[in-house]
Amino acid sequence: MKSVILVQRNEPRSNESENSDKLFELEELAKSAGYCIVGEITQSKNPDRRYQVGRGKVDELASLVNEYNAEKVIFYNQLSTIQIYNVSETCKCEVIDKFHLILEIFATRATTKRAKLQVELAQLEYELPKAKNIVSLLKQEERPGFMSLGEYEDSYEQDIKNRISRIKNELKTAKKDRESLRKFRHDKGFSLVALAGYTNAGKSTLFNTIVDEDVRVEDMLFTTLSPVTRSLNLGGRHVLLTDTVGFIEDLPHWMIDAFRSTLDEIFLTDVILLVVDVTEDAEKIRKKLATSHEILWDKSEGAPIITVLNKVDAIKSDELNKKLAKIEYLAPNPVFISAKSGYGIDNLRKQISQQVPGWKRTSVSLPMSDDGMAAVSWLFEEGVVHNIDYGDYIEVDLEARDEIILKAQIYEREIFVD
Amino acid sequence: MWDIIAVDISGRHKIKNGYYMVCAAVSVVSSADHVEKVNQVKIKPFWMDSAPQVTDVVRIIEDTVKEIKYGGTIVAEKGDMYNKPEWVATSMFSKNFKYQESLSERLAIEMAHHISLSARNLLIQELDIS
Numbered sequence: 001m002k003s004v005i006l007v008q009r010n011e012p013r014s015n016e017s018e019n020s021d022k023l024f025e026l027e028e029l030a031k032s033a034g035y036c037i038v039g040e041i042t043q044s045k046n047p048d049r050r051y052q053v054g055r056g057k058v059d060e061l062a063s064l065v066n067e068y069n070a071e072k073v074i075f076y077n078q079l080s081t082i083q084i085y086n087v088s089e090t091c092k093c094e095v096i097d098k099f100h101l102i103l104e105i106f107a108t109r110a111t112t113k114r115a116k117l118q119v120e121l122a123q124l125e126y127e128l129p130k131a132k133n134i135v136s137l138l139k140q141e142e143r144p145g146f147m148s149l150g151e152y153e154d155s156y157e158q159d160i161k162n163r164i165s166r167i168k169n170e171l172k173t174a175k176k177d178r179e180s181l182r183k184f185r186h187d188k189g190f191s192l193v194a195l196a197g198y199t200n201a202g203k204s205t206l207f208n209t210i211v212d213e214d215v216r217v218e219d220m221l222f223t224t225l226s227p228v229t230r231s232l233n234l235g236g237r238h239v240l241l242t243d244t245v246g247f248i249e250d251l252p253h254w255m256i257d258a259f260r261s262t263l264d265e266i267f268l269t270d271v272i273l274l275v276v277d278v279t280e281d282a283e284k285i286r287k288k289l290a291t292s293h294e295i296l297w298d299k300s301e302g303a304p305i306i307t308v309l310n311k312v313d314a315i316k317s318d319e320l321n322k323k324l325a326k327i328e329y330l331a332p333n334p335v336f337i338s339a340k341s342g343y344g345i346d347n348l349r350k351q352i353s354q355q356v357p358g359w360k361r362t363s364v365s366l367p368m369s370d371d372g373m374a375a376v377s378w379l380f381e382e383g384v385v386h387n388i389d390y391g392d393y394i395e396v397d398l399e400a401r402d403e404i405i406l407k408a409q410i411y412e413r414e415i416f417v418d
Numbered sequence: 419m420w421d422i423i424a425v426d427i428s429g430r431h432k433i434k435n436g437y438y439m440v441c442a443a444v445s446v447v448s449s450a451d452h453v454e455k456v457n458q459v460k461i462k463p464f465w466m467d468s469a470p471q472v473t474d475v476v477r478i479i480e481d482t483v484k485e486i487k488y489g490g491t492i493v494a495e496k497g498d499m500y501n502k503p504e505w506v507a508t509s510m511f512s513k514n515f516k517y518q519e520s521l522s523e524r525l526a527i528e529m530a531h532h533i534s535l536s537a538r539n540l541l542i543q544e545l546d547i548s
Contacts, residue, residue: 002474297521305450307450329448
């Protein structure tokens with residue numbers, strides 16, 4: 001396991017608890033990437049153009065790196081190429097920032113082709129503004145070409161730009177494929193439900209509990225990178241439940257853009273399950289919910305939201321009520337559950353059934369014949385048969401989506417006319 | 419359910435030799451993700467010779483909200499208050515004030531935005547001040 005040292009520069013007079021939360025998030029990210037944290041350095045200071053933190057702090061960092069044999073230094077703050085170059089020259093080890101770390105995690109977790117393309121796109125977008133500086137730093141005095149006045153920068157930058165546009169085209173095709181798949185699922189009568197929420201809120205654990213499956217669950221950030229979809233039976237009615245990549249605070253726009261097609265899984269569903277970890281501090285939950293609302297606003301196309309308050313078994317009920325009072329105005333349709341123990345799952349299923357687009361209930365009469373029996377088995381497949389009476393006719397009490405009921409009624413008329 | 423007053427100001431850019439702004443205040447009853455009821459809407463035009471400062475924005479909002487007969491927290495976009503931290507903005511108002519957070523608050527502000535924008539467009543056209 002590689003040993004790393006974390007560095008965080010805080011704005012002077014900024015909120016201390018917020019700063020420690022940010023450092024904690026960086027620790028979690030580093031652990032998720034498989035690093036062993038051997039030291040941490042924080043400093044309150046306005047940003048230094050050359051080193052991000054102060055020159056003295058960098059010397060302190062260099063001696064810490066030397067003492068613990070650290071192989072990498074990870075900054076919470078976004079670093080410029082010059083800062084990366086200067087700090088790594090002083091510390092004699094690799095220096096990265098939080099965004100680079102997230103990209104590293106994404107790169108190790110990406111399994112599908114689409115996820116790999118998204119990660120590569122994000123890496124290239126991260127690399128692009130640095131491209132010119134990287135070349136100038138590496139070839140400080142050197143000039144390529146016959147009379148030594150040529151430039152390296154243009155070709156390197158252009159290569160990155162070309163690769164970005166190629167990946168974007170490929171992702172566009174992949175997006176179309178997924179859209180047609182979604183349409184196909186809707187046409188087949190499946191309602192779509194997506195799990196959304198912050199990373200490590202317990203979405204994958206809930207997914208496994210509710211569909212009784214075995215998707216990889218770990219106590220680390222970004223366990224799920226590619227969306228996983230499974231069928232969920234709600235009292236005879238099948239809906240498709242999708243587990244998605246978690247949200248994270250302060251993600252730069254190019255990273256969100258790169259993973260937009262993954263987030264589309266959430267925006268184009270019929271019901272959104274917004275999963276929240278209630279063991280966290282009320283203020284932190286409030287902030288996370290507010291960010292989730294911001295992400296969902298304008299894109300979720302009015303899909304109802306169920307706020308799934310997870311891990312309720314880990315806190316006392318009066319504490320839970322106090323927290324709920326503080327976050328109520330951001331928590332539509334709250335449901336208390338424990339994905340681990342299974343508490344509240346039945347209630348959640350009921351809530352989902354109530355929120356998925358309504359099916360109509362009607363009764364259909366079919367003749368007692370081979371055709372009639374064939375129609376009955378088709379109705380069993382496509383809808384929920386609440387009651388069936390075999391008399392002179394087959395009386396079916398049926399609940400299904402509009403198209404099926406319409407087809408059944410046409411079928412009913414045709415059979416009787418024949 | 420909560421009572422909120424969503425506000426939005428249109429026209430904070432210079433036309434002719436001044437700033438012609440319209441503020442809309444929309445009093446609604448909201449749940450976490452829906453606007454359940456619209457209580458009242460008030461619009462008020464303002465003219466200023468120079469670009470509005472934060473204190474001017476506060477005065478414009480308070481003057482408009484004064485005409486709403488329902489109570490509730492004033493909700494606005496962060497950009498309307500020149501992205502000042504929430505505690506700074508809150509301390510400048512005599513009533514409860516907050517930035518938008520929930521989907522319903524955002525929806526209410528969207529309503530206020532459309533109302534103020536179309537009211538301003540209408541006034542500019544009718545008064546021929548563009």
